[in-house]
Amino acid sequence: MRIGSLVLLIWLVIGVAAAVQRDYFSNADASCASVSTTAVTVVAGPLNYVGVNPKVECADAPQPSE
Template identity: 55%
Template sequence: MTRSYARPVSLFLILWLVVGIVAAAQRGYLNSDPDGCNRVATIGVTVIAGPLNYVGLDPKVHCEIPQPS
């Protein structure tokens, strides 16, 4: 018999991302419009980190967008 692992893996990934969204909301990242690259990247990394946020990981990203000369 062939077992499909797609469903459990999909459910795990969805749950992982939901926990990441909850962590971002608890940190107040979703309360206002993202006003720059730093904020958008930090929200994204927090969501992707998922449950790792609750074991001490506090991802923050600092980026600069080059200005045209």
Template identity: 60%
Template sequence: MRIGAVLIVIWLVLGATAAYQRGYFSDTDDASCAEAGTVIVTTVAGPLNWMGVNPKIDCSVPEPSK
């Protein structure tokens, strides 16, 4: 059980490192659901990022009615 938890933490740390290397954490001016989704998916993808996986999220939120 502990080995699995350690592996998950290492996996997520490597994913967060990949997101940091791509500059996803430094661009705080243009925050959107697509930006947040891309950071989350990149972090969850973990070490696969260095094997060519480049996850991107595209979402659109409807405008509120007037």
């Protein structure tokens, strides 16, 4: 279990490094798309360095009928 936790921690640290390099933490825009893209980049971890460039677009939520 310690090895798994260590691998997970390293995976997430690499993901945070990728997000920092892409300046995702420097903008003050806290829209759904920017926060989601940052989170997905962190979770993708080392995959960011082999060509994965996750982006998330948020659609407007449907409005309830009247």
